[in-house]
Amino acid sequence: MKIRTIYVYNLSIKHIKIQGVFLILNYIWGIMIILGIVVSSFTGNLTLITSASIDSARSAVELIVSMVGIICMWTGLMKIAEKSGLIDSISQKIMPLLKFLFPDVPKNSKAMLHISTNLIANALGLGWAATPAGIMAMKELQKLNTNKKVASKSMCMFLIVNMSSLQIISVAVVADRSAYDSLIPSDILAPALIVTIVTSIVGVLAAKILEVFYK
Amino acid sequence: MILYISDLLIPLIFVIVISYAWLKKVSIFDTFIDGVKDGVTTVIDVFPTIIGLLVAVGILRASGFLDIISDVLKPITNTIGFPTEVIPITLMRLVSASAARGLLLDIFANYGPDSFIGRLSSIIMSSTETIFYTMSVYFMSVKITKTKYTLAGALIANFIGVIAAFFITLYTFGI
Numbered sequence: 001m002k003i004r005t006i007y008v009y010n011l012s013i014k015h016i017k018i019q020g021v022f023l024i025l026n027y028i029w030g031i032m033i034i035l036g037i038v039v040s041s042f043t044g045n046l047t048l049i050t051s052a053s054i055d056s057a058r059s060a061v062e063l064i065v066s067m068v069g070i071i072c073m074w075t076g077l078m079k080i081a082e083k084s085g086l087i088d089s090i091s092q093k094i095m096p097l098l099k100f101l102f103p104d105v106p107k108n109s110k111a112m113l114h115i116s117t118n119l120i121a122n123a124l125g126l127g128w129a130a131t132p133a134g135i136m137a138m139k140e141l142q143k144l145n146t147n148k149k150v151a152s153k154s155m156c157m158f159l160i161v162n163m164s165s166l167q168i169i170s171v172a173v174v175a176d177r178s179a180y181d182s183l184i185p186s187d188i189l190a191p192a193l194i195v196t197i198v199t200s201i202v203g204v205l206a207a208k209i210l211e212v213f214y215k
Numbered sequence: 216m217i218l219y220i221s222d223l224l225i226p227l228i229f230v231i232v233i234s235y236a237w238l239k240k241v242s243i244f245d246t247f248i249d250g251v252k253d254g255v256t257t258v259i260d261v262f263p264t265i266i267g268l269l270v271a272v273g274i275l276r277a278s279g280f281l282d283i284i285s286d287v288l289k290p291i292t293n294t295i296g297f298p299t300e301v302i303p304i305t306l307m308r309l310v311s312a313s314a315a316r317g318l319l320l321d322i323f324a325n326y327g328p329d330s331f332i333g334r335l336s337s338i339i340m341s342s343t344e345t346i347f348y349t350m351s352v353y354f355m356s357v358k359i360t361k362t363k364y365t366l367a368g369a370l371i372a373n374f375i376g377v378i379a380a381f382f383i384t385l386y387t388f389g390i
Contacts, residue, residue, distance in 0.1 A: 028271075028310065029271050032272065032275045033270075033271050033274050033275075035280060036278040037274065037278065039275075039278040040280075045278050052273040053273055055273060056269040056273030056274075059320075059324070063269070063320065064261075067258070072250075072251040072254030075251060075257060076246075076249075076250035077228070077229065079250025080233070080246045080250065084232070084239040086231070086235045086236070135353065135356045142359070150359065151359050151362050151363050159349065159353055160368040162349065163349050164344065164369065164373070164376070165344035168224070169225070170340070173337050173340050176316070176319060176320060176323065177323065177337060180323035180327070180328045181328070182323075182327075182333075184329075187334075188341065189220075189221040190217045190387075191221070191334075192338045192380075193220070193224070194379075195376055195379045195380045195383055196341070199373070199375060203368060203371075206367070206368040206371045213364075214364050
């Protein structure tokens, strides 16, 4: 079975992600602004609010301009990886690992393909492509689920692994660092890689241990 | 050694991607150009969000609220020397990636990306995930209400990640 490429998912389910983001930001955004203004009237910083908002809006434009190059370089490179079948081939190679993580999922299930696409897209810092694949994975796992209201073992494992986030390259962070004139924007990559491996291992262990206690 | 790997990571990915594509006879430059167009779309997509959040974070920062949080938590974090300035981003990271990014940029502007605080925040940002957001989107998409131990497991991994990030930053870069 051939894995559908990540960009195909992207178009079909993109709106789900956007809805989710905005639902939460409706609260967070308003709270941050109102809270800021209320607090500043107590701390005597109210006069700073106007200039803070104007300066921030301007620096947002500078930021976007300075990061657009790096992001584009990365999406360009990843497009090659996708078209050459490199991403698909890595997906196939992590199958044995997935069998260990998801013993309840039949290996020919489409869930496995979606899960591997999701994990690899995350690992390469392609967050926007990872979410649609992840949602497809959840839908496939739900088909295998016996109680449709309660998360299955495989779902818990998938989400914990997903949220413990194995990221090889965080392009956005490197782009942000370079936008603020870091001398070596990429010097955090290896330490971040070590941390992300640690969190992934801890996540898998936690899921395997917790599932014993939650019968 | 760790810094050496940092330097190698991106060149390595370039070499792997390009040589694999050559092997598969993909016309790499056309494909690259195609992908770059995707990047432009991506950046244009996030631009409104970035403006919105930078303004909100700017206001929150100017109000002194983040300093108050830091001051309150100082006694706890001081025991291991974890910088309190990083606490807000650590908490925000659980809820919203974009809002956390706003805080990250605020830290870069105030302390510099190459400061201890800047590096620690960068590493936390790139090695943890938006737990509450991700959980709600994924579980909502299949209408599951009982999430069992998912949150507990994710929070454990996240917490260990923040601690690990602190020690790795300390070990790699020093204070």
